Amino acid sequence: MIVLGIESSCDDTGAAVVNDEKEILGEALQSQEEHKRYGGVVPEIAARAHLEHVDEIVNTCLERAHISLKDVDAVAASAGPGLIGGVVVGVMTAKALALALDKPFVAINHLEGHALCARLVHPIEFPYLLLLVSGGHCQILVVKDVGAYERLGTTIDDAAGEAFDKVAKMLGLGYPGGPMIEKLAASGDDSRFSLPRPLLNSGDCNLSFSGLKTAVRKIIESYSPDGEIEHAILPKQDVADVCACFQMTATDCLVRKLEKAIAYFQQKYPAGRHLVVSGGVASNTYLRGKLKQLAEKYGMEFAAPPIRFCTDNGVMVAWAGLERFRKGFISPLDFKPRPRWPLDENAPKAAGAGGVKA
Numbered sequence: 286m287i288v289l290g291i292e293s294s295c296d297d298t299g300a301a302v303v304n305d306e307k308e309i310l311g312e313a314l315q316s317q318e319e320h321k322r323y324g325g326v327v328p329e330i331a332a333r334a335h336l337e338h339v340d341e342i343v344n345t346c347l348e349r350a351h352i353s354l355k356d357v358d359a360v361a362a363s364a365g366p367g368l369i370g371g372v373v374v375g376v377m378t379a380k381a382l383a384l385a386l387d388k389p390f391v392a393i394n395h396l397e398g399h400a401l402c403a404r405l406v407h408p409i410e411f412p413y414l415l416l417l418v419s420g421g422h423c424q425i426l427v428v429k430d431v432g433a434y435e436r437l438g439t440t441i442d443d444a445a446g447e448a449f450d451k452v453a454k455m456l457g458l459g460y461p462g463g464p465m466i467e468k469l470a471a472s473g474d475d476s477r478f479s480l481p482r483p484l485l486n487s488g489d490c491n492l493s494f495s496g497l498k499t500a501v502r503k504i505i506e507s508y509s510p511d512g513e514i515e516h517a518i519l520p521k522q523d524v525a526d527v528c529a530c531f532q533m534t535a536t537d538c539l540v541r542k543l544e545k546a547i548a549y550f551q552q553k554y555p556a557g558r559h560l561v562v563s564g565g566v567a568s569n570t571y572l573r574g575k576l577k578q579l580a581e582k583y584g585m586e587f588a589a590p591p592i593r594f595c596t597d598n599g600v601m602v603a604w605a606g607l608e609r610f611r612k613g614f615i616s617p618l619d620f621k622p623r624p625r626w627p628l629d630e631n632a633p634k635a636a637g638a639g640g641v642k643a
């Protein structure tokens with residue numbers, strides 16, 4: 286069984302073919318550079334760039350796999366959530382291929398791509414506890430099965446990656462901010478500034494990063510002669526210290542809420558063994574280290590996709606497509622792309638949904 290997957294929901298155009306032996310037969314990825322000078326993704330530019338490159342990315346991926354389209358058993362694409370212009374490009378391409386080949390089309394929830402990706406490279410059984418941390422999302426979920434999720438907590442404002450990006454922007458570090466903050470934090474002192482941990486005592490698994498970001502802003506503004514953040518001049522070491530404090534505090538917020546989630550997960554799903562992290566922020570080595578320690582503390586196994594599969598890519602979409610296709614979940618050709626698409630939308634409202642009480 287071979288599935289082609291296409292990703293185009295944000296600023297990466299990706300395609301991959303995987304099989305049910307967990308082999309990645311071929312992949313291609315183009316990360317759009319166009320957004321760098323704007324300090325964030327510009328939806329119109331992204332959509333146009335996806336349109337320009339998607340055919341070439343699919344062809345390159347097939348060439349690398351040494352297969353032709355007729356060898357593919359199903360075509361999958363990220364059909365949301367995401368920037369709708371880009372999502373439409375991937376979905377239309379996948380539908381056109383499926384129609385021409387007379388093969389099924391599989392609409393993938395982009396978040397499910399992140400959620401299932403770790404299973405491609407690690408022997409992880411359902412159920413598992415997942416921290417999904419990307420530029421647009423920050424959620425703690427129980428992955429019960431393909432298409433079956435229980436959401437234990439979510440951010441009530443910024444996503445974790447968004448907070449990394451905004452802090453980086455304030456420090457003039459460019460976009461995306463996460464990798465740069467991680468790099469500078471390595472030489473910073475994480476005890477230099479004390480930052481708040483919003484919602485720490487809320488008693489549920491929800492998260493908030495906006496107060497943390499504002500506290501960082503105030504520190505940076507204190508370096509400005511007129512209080513305007515644009516005029517702030519920070520010595521190199523101070524930039525590193527801000528990065529280290531922010532990264533440590535943001536990670537600590539995630540770890541502490543995960544601790545609550547683990548208590549709930551271990552009680553409700555005693556067969557579950559794995560703590561998994563995925564999404565762009567899961568590339569962060571400091572965060573991975575802390576999560577590994579956390580998993581060990583509670584007798585769980587920690588797993589994460591390889592770093593190159595944490596940020597958006599075609600492989601995770603192809604794999605989620607394969608997981609869905611082999612369960613018989615296929616989508617009609619008139620499936621409408623969805624800018625918003627909660628992973629747990631069909632889940633019954635269990636006691637833990639929307640916030641586990643500690």
Ligand code: KG4
Nearest residue numbers: 419420421446461462463565566569596597
């Ligand atoms: O999953 P992703 O590629 O796109 C979304 O679906 O949102 O995640 C992108 C996000 C960006 O906010 C980026 O700053 C963050 O992941 N990110 C990181 C790191 N690498 C990427 N955040 C922290 N540390 C990193 N090393």
Ligand code: ZN
Nearest residue numbers: 399419565597
């Ligand atoms: Zn993503």
